[in-house]
Amino acid sequence: MAERFLMKGNEALAEAAIQAGCRHFFGYPITPQTELAAYMSKKMPKIGGTYLQAESEIAAANMVLGASAAGVRAMTSSSSPGISLKTEAISYMAGSDVPALIINVQRGGPGLGGIQPSQADYWQATRALGHGDFHILVFAPATVQEMVNLVSTAFDLGDKYRMPAMILADGMLGQMMEPVELPEATETQAAPKTWAVDGHEFKRERNVVNSLYLTPNDLESRVKARFERYENIKQTEQRxxxxxxxxxxxxxxxxxxxxxxxxxxxxxxxxxxxxxxxxxxxxxxxxxxxxxxxxxxxxxxxxxxxxxxxxxxxxxxxxxxxxxxxxxxxxxxxxxxxxxxxxxxxxxxxxxx
Amino acid sequence: MAIVFDRPKSLLDVTLSYCPGCTHGIVHRLVAEVMDELDIQGKTVGVAPVGCAVMAYDFFACDMIQAPHGRAPAVATGIKRAKPDNIVFTYQGDGDLAAIGTAETIHAATRGENITIIFINNAIYGMTGGQMAPTTLPNQVTQTTPYGRDVDSAGYPIRVCELLSTLDGVALAQRVSVDSVKNVNLAKKAIKKGFQNQIDKKGFSIIEVVSTCPTNWGLTPVEAVKWLQENMLPYYPLGVYKDGEKGDRLK
Amino acid sequence: MSLNMVIAGFGGQGILFAGKIVAYSGLIDGKEISWLPSYGPEMRGGTANCSICISDKAIGSPLVTTPNVFIAMNGPSFDKFINSVEPGGIVIVESSLINKKVERDDVKVSYVPASALAEENGLKGLANIILIGKLFKEFGFSSEEALYKAVEKCVPAKKAHLIEANKKALELGMNS
Structure with a gap:
């Protein structure tokens, strides 16, 4: 059995992401997810990763779009008001079939609301995390250990289905400490991202990551294909x-x-x-x-x-x-x-x- | 017979979606020529904006991604941080870069993000049918400034190169135009320097191209070039506003 | 018996750190534990409090609303939590800083002048640990070995020279 030690939920989320192979974190400060970004800022430079404090939640989420589109595991984290700002990029990710991990350590709302724990973003996460017809995977851990476990699941399934995934936590889970066992760092077995934009080097057709389809029939068939995938996920991924x-x-x-x-x-x-x-x-x-x-x-x-x-x-x-x-x-x-x-x-x- | 003029390999053999007489075509060609000459097409990722150039992903032969409105510098940052060996450029208009994307532009610049930005300034929103842009000139008539841009109400145009040149992350901030053969050649040199800077890891490079929009200006292509020379260039003087590498003024 | 504890006082008194030592003691003993701090602006100079649970079973709500142990390190916290303590619970009052008496007669109260004791013994800033020592005597929330190990674990490497002082503070509390 691996050693059990005490970790704050926010820090456990960060460490689990690193263990899952994530080396690119883009964030913007907000309570009560602060410790997550702080942990990343401490760890990433030491392991050759990127921690970038963006100019806004909007920019941070779009940086994730860029990094994920280039084929790496990338993530951002925030709390309720900040997640609202990230919805633009999340809709583009969904529309361009780009995976990514988004963490919402929920606080009270609407508006600036409060900073204490809340679960008032359920509709946002499951119904409308941005404009358009789409879904993202949403995971709801209840312990710090489960936060750790679900981070790698979220990355794996996001990659598998080429869609954004969210960990919907809250201020209580983010702030509390519980015993955790960290999994052994595993090389991710994800299929090669042949769709990524990282330079064709004249060895393949050029790739385009795009969500614009001006012909209604094209757009409809894209959305329908995506919903067929969603139907499959509904049958196989309920937990x-x-x-x-x-x-x-x-x-x-x-x-x-x-x-x-x-x-x-x-x-x-x-x-x-x-x-x-x-x-x-x-x-x-x-x-x-x-x-x-x-x-x-x-x-x-x-x-x-x-x-x-x-x-x-x-x-x-x-x-x-x-x-x-x-x-x-x-x-x-x-x-x-x-x-x-x-x-x-x-x-x-x-x-x- | 020797071929002396051909389509650059980095520009796909498709019909561009731009209006007749629009200078986007010239600038696309210059970017593609530079990609060919630096032999970087295979490792380049271009970021298309929202605006008239939204479909730039259909025109360049390198890998491409389409970004949300104004966010191209953030998307480019993500790509470059993930894959530092790739060459990453954005191609943005004035509404995209200097209105909705102002924060992304300024912060990518001040971080010294090692990317290249091609900025088309034609003083109007083209794609949506000719509304006021952040670079619309005082008294210029647009769909949303029907009595001319009233600076007391709508404020003043933004001079992007001057603004960005104050930031230490910037390697190159240069304003060019493609209104004459001489200026086309100067523009190409500037664009090439912008990409070379990235190869040399010098920091953020922006090349602002003062451009025309004959359709929304309500002028013929020839009249539009003349209007640009008489009205745009006095407000937006061509020239080099910063040329060096990031942080050089602090040394 | 499960521990459901609240420790509360001013920011800067080491409330969260003291709670962490209790939590780690339980962890080292192989128990289920949770540690939940108050957070936000109130942490900057205002009141701080922390809920700690130690149990043989999985912890349900980590937010302790009816503690069976309450350590009060300032007046406002004393007033806020004293009536929430479970009948039969244990209350430890930092009597250098709180000059009130507990009016309830259904809880077991200890008054410990922890700040004064710390000062007298050259352990300034360790009043929180003295109170944990006292709690250990009143409510053995872990093995003694685990408690001392927890101190070694929780004192950051940069402050390793303070481990002995912390242990001394624990003993002082146990014997107070």
């Missing part, structure tokens, strides 16, 4: 964790930080004789529809717990076609709910049946 769902009457659905709190709440409810369980989505896009559907066969009702006004709840309802009641409990603005208040909600719902 979620189940907890005590086998006999559960009420199933909590929660991801990331709120899943940790909900996990404690489920334990509290069980201790009081309530048959509670939990589904924790690990991929938010693709949403783990299959697991939620399976659980819906036995569960009597659902409770979505989010640090927002209720965003993921839409996907839970869509997954089961509203065949069972889907309730909501959330705190927003930077407030982390307590296990006790979630347990109370579970009790009310189970009593109110």
């Amino acid at each position: 979620a964790e189940e907890y005590l769902t086998d006999d559960a009457d009420i199933v909590v659905v929660a991801y990331g930080a709120s899943a940790r709190v909900a996990h404690s709440a489920v334990d509290l409810a069980r201790a009081q004789g309530i048959k509670a369980g939990m589904v924790r989505p690990i991929t938010l896009w693709p949403f783990p529809t299959n697991i939620v559907q399976k659980v819906a066969k036995t569960a009597k009702q659902f409770l979505c717990v989010e640090m927002s006004m209720g965003q993921m709840i839409d996907d839970v309802k869509l997954s089961i076609n509203c065949s069972k009641p889907v309730n909501f409990y959330g705190r927003t603005g930077g407030i982390i709910p307590t296990p006790a208040e979630i347990c109370e909600e579970i009790k009310i719902l189970e009593g109110a049946k």
